[in-house]
Amino acid sequence: MISEQIINKLVELGTTVGLKILTALIIFLIGLQVAKWIKHLLETALTKKEVESTLVKFLGKILYIALISFVIIIALNQAGVAVTSIIAIFGAASLTVGLALQGSLSSLAAGISLIILRPFKIGDLIDGGGSFGIVEEIGLFNTTIKTLDNLTIIIPNDKIRNEKIINYSLKPIRRVDLVVSIGYGDDIDKAKQLVKEILSNDSRILADPAFTIHLFELADSSVNFAVRPWVKTSDYWDTYCDLTETIKKRFDEEGINIPFPQRDVHIYNHN
Structure with missing residues (x-):
């Protein structure tokens, strides 16, 4: 016991x-x-x-x-x-x-960096990691971008962080850069005045900063104007396309040519 x-x-x-x-x-x-x-x-x-x-x-x-x-x-x-x-x-x-998991941890560190520093946010239009589109999601390991033709691209965060990022939505206003060409035989002052009227009548174009129209190049086949109006970032692409179309139609009505590249060939006969 x-x-x-x-x-x-x-x-x-x-x-x-x-x-x-x-x-x-x-x-x-x-x-x-x-x-x-x-x-x-x-x-x-x-x-x-x-x-x-x-x-x-x-x-x-x-x-x-x-x-x-x-x-x-x-x-x-x-x-x-x-x-x-x-x-x-x-x-x-x-x-x-x-x-x-070294690669994944690198993407994780990059994801934390992107979230803290915020070079872009959801809804921004960016060019980063070799892709161009609208940011749909910022994850810890990957960022999801929707392209303008509705494709989904998933990019590792370390690839985005290690490359250049262009954020087209960060600033509230953008400058529209247009090159308007006329022929050497056309009236420069008239063309410039027509473009000025078109810009002045477009309500999307901002008064401050004011738009500029300068003759900046005597090219091989044309005389080129640099047309630089400012718009809200959300209006950029619509304004760009509409101005291009309006200027072309107005020039056609006024008999101003928008020349295509051409070259004069001189033939000499030798006996």
């Missing part, structure tokens, strides 16, 4: 272990609630500062995972589990995973 001394030791050991496990469980439950509370505080603070929602959720999850990991280590240590080996194994595993 088991002696009374052994029974007492078993009861004492069970009580000690039980108290440690109970304490560890309490630490874990309290830590879980504290981690959720801190995560909520961080997300609320970042949201008030108008940080991108994708980054807010990501940072909240990272902080929550870090806090839970810390709480688990404290709880295991309280329960009497040797956590040194666990930490070492976790560190080695993290290093292995990091090396295996």
Whole structure:
């Protein structure tokens, strides 16, 4: 039969272990609630500062995972589990995973950079990562762009970050750059006045900055004007196309030629 001394030791050991496990469980439950509370505080603070929602959720999850990991280590240590080996194994595993996902981590870092620095936002028309289109989504790893012919392009964020980005929507106004050509035999002053009237009658063209019309080139087959009106960014393409059409029709009505490239050939006969 088991002696009374052994029974007492078993009861004492069970009580000690039980108290440690109970304490560890309490630490874990309290830590879980504290981690959720801190995560909520961080997300609320970042949201008030108008940080991108994708980054807010990501940072909240990272902080929550870090806090839970810390709480688990404290709880295991309280329960009497040797956590040194666990930490070492976790560190080695993290290093292995990091090396295996090096490319993805690069895109992740680029995604965080794009979200924080905000060189563009959803709805902007950009030229980046070798693609031209409207930004539909800015993810942590990829950015989705819809081209003007309604194709969807998914670009890794590190490719966008490492290349030049042109944002056509960032500024509220844009300058329309038109080259208007007339023939060498046409009246320069008349052509310039007609273009000025067309620009003045277009309500989309801004008064400030004022448009400019300059003769800037005597080309091989034409006399070229640089026509530079300013418009709202949202009106750019419609104005560009409409002005091109209106100028062509008005020149036709007034008998002003828009010449095509041509070359005079002189033939000499030698006996």
